[in-house]
Amino acid sequence: MSLSLPTEMQAWVVREERHGEPIDAMKLETVVVPEPGVGEVILRVKAAGINYNHIWACRGKPVPVSGLHPNEPLHIGGSDASGVVIAIGDGVKYWKVGDEVITHPNQTCGQCAACNGFEPLSCLHQKAWGFETSWGSFAQYARVQAQQLLPKPKNLSWEEAACYGLKLFTAYRMLFVSCDIKPDDRVLVWGGSGGLGSYAIQLCRAVNAIPICVVSSAEKAAYCRSLGAELCIDRTEFPYLSEPNPSPFPNDGMRKFRRKIRELTGGYEPDIVFEHVGAATFPTSVFVARRLGKIVICGATSGYALTFDARYLWMHQKQIVGSHGCNSHDATRANHLIERGVIKPTLTRTFSFQDAAIGHQQLVDDVGAQGSYAIVVD
Numbered sequence: 255m256s257l258s259l260p261t262e263m264q265a266w267v268v269r270e271e272r273h274g275e276p277i278d279a280m281k282l283e284t285v286v287v288p289e290p291g292v293g294e295v296i297l298r299v300k301a302a303g304i305n306y307n308h309i310w311a312c313r314g315k316p317v318p319v320s321g322l323h324p325n326e327p328l329h330i331g332g333s334d335a336s337g338v339v340i341a342i343g344d345g346v347k348y349w350k351v352g353d354e355v356i357t358h359p360n361q362t363c364g365q366c367a368a369c370n371g372f373e374p375l376s377c378l379h380q381k382a383w384g385f386e387t388s389w390g391s392f393a394q395y396a397r398v399q400a401q402q403l404l405p406k407p408k409n410l411s412w413e414e415a416a417c418y419g420l421k422l423f424t425a426y427r428m429l430f431v432s433c434d435i436k437p438d439d440r441v442l443v444w445g446g447s448g449g450l451g452s453y454a455i456q457l458c459r460a461v462n463a464i465p466i467c468v469v470s471s472a473e474k475a476a477y478c479r480s481l482g483a484e485l486c487i488d489r490t491e492f493p494y495l496s497e498p499n500p501s502p503f504p505n506d507g508m509r510k511f512r513r514k515i516r517e518l519t520g521g522y523e524p525d526i527v528f529e530h531v532g533a534a535t536f537p538t539s540v541f542v543a544r545r546l547g548k549i550v551i552c553g554a555t556s557g558y559a560l561t562f563d564a565r566y567l568w569m570h571q572k573q574i575v576g577s578h579g580c581n582s583h584d585a586t587r588a589n590h591l592i593e594r595g596v597i598k599p600t601l602t603r604t605f606s607f608q609d610a611a612i613g614h615q616q617l618v619d620d621v622g623a624q625g626s627y628a629i630v631v632d
């Protein structure tokens with residue numbers, strides 16, 4: 255059922271011929287408003303969250319947008335939205351026109367064995383909405399699967415509600431599902447002040463675990479402390495975290511970094527290393543994790559061809575765990591923490607719809623943002 259959908263809308267579109275930095279790759283275009291398919295709804299988007307995945311989409315790396323979703327004509331990114339349900343497709347049971355919602359980004363087929371008894375993230379048709387699909391939230395209307403919807407927390411503004419989904423839900427899965435975090439765990443959080451990191455800190459504090467935040471300035475350390483972190487390390491004091499030189503691997507820089515962690519924690523090494531930086535930090539992550547500790551990774555901002563000294567992995571029985579996004583259950587549990595005020599949205603910057611490309615460029619130019627950014631769409 256479609257109610258009063260217009261035929262056209264404004265949307266920020268990425269096309270292959272202008273792949274590059276967001277300021278050049280994103281253009282505001284007039285495009286058709288999509289119809290909801292079976293099990294789908296159309297949202298009137300009120301606000302959209304800015305995520306690093308759209309930087310990859312703009313650059314066309316590692317995959318051009320035509321390769322992300324070959325069967326869709328254009329790429330409208332945006333993997334976080336808050337908005338109002340405005341049209342409902344056949345088979346939608348739990349939502350109605352007028353509902354105020356947010357989204358999680360995991361799309362699945364909903365029909366296979368993985369979706370019905372195992373783990374929807376292992377569905378062969380699993381996709382990150384607004385990245386591996388089009389019709390994301392950087393538009394006046396967005397097309398989503400009904401299973402992606404969550405109630406908008408009533409106490410939040412539209413921008414606050416749009417800013418956290420992908421980042422919080424991913425961090426929740428990394429720590430709670432992929433690592434089974436426990437009270438008193440020491441968790442090394444790379445990019446503590448960034449999108450993922452700012453939620454990882456709060457999730458650690460929620461279970462009395464101890465985040466050790468890595469940052470690149472005193473200002474970012476202060477921001478981490480405002481979120482409940484006590485232990486911070488300025489990585490600019492440790493310039494050789496990825497390089498085999500000046501001394502053989504693990505180099506003096508890595509050893510110095512591990513000494514700093516031990517000094518801060520009273521002699522402990524991290525039970526969990528929260529990784530998303532990739533090439534620049536991964537060798538150190540594997541080196542500093544405690545014996546039988548876990549290195550959980552969901553991204554690689556600085557490069558995805560990773561190196562590490564495998565002796566420190568097998569002899570100390572460490573585990574490297576890949577983690578990607580969230581399923582609907584993870585998102586629901588994490589959203590309850592927001593509804594209860596245990597986790598706060600880390601919205602630090604808001605951009606107008608007209609400035610969506612500037613907002614994305616800012617995320618790149620800040621070289622690691624503080625908190626989360628959102629776009630006011632309506």
Ligand SMILES: NC(=O)c1ccc[n+]([C@@H]2O[C@H](COP(=O)([O-])OP(=O)(O)OC[C@H]3O[C@@H](n4cnc5c(N)ncnc54)[C@H](OP(=O)(O)O)[C@@H]3O)[C@@H](O)[C@H]2O)c1
Pocket residue numbers: 305306307420421424444445446447448449450451468469470471474489530531534535552553554555556577578579580617621622623624625
């Ligand atoms: N697979 C998934 O489901 C998933 C979900 C969300 C995000 N991701 C990925 O995870 C990555 C981070 O996302 P985000 O939203 O947290 O991005 P963000 O807000 O830009 O934060 C990234 C943080 O990484 C740190 N950093 C950047 N370069 C670094 C380097 N060379 N060495 C050490 N630290 C560095 C920065 O902190 P300092 O400069 O202060 O150290 C920054 O705060 C992105 O690549 C994103 O695509 C994946």
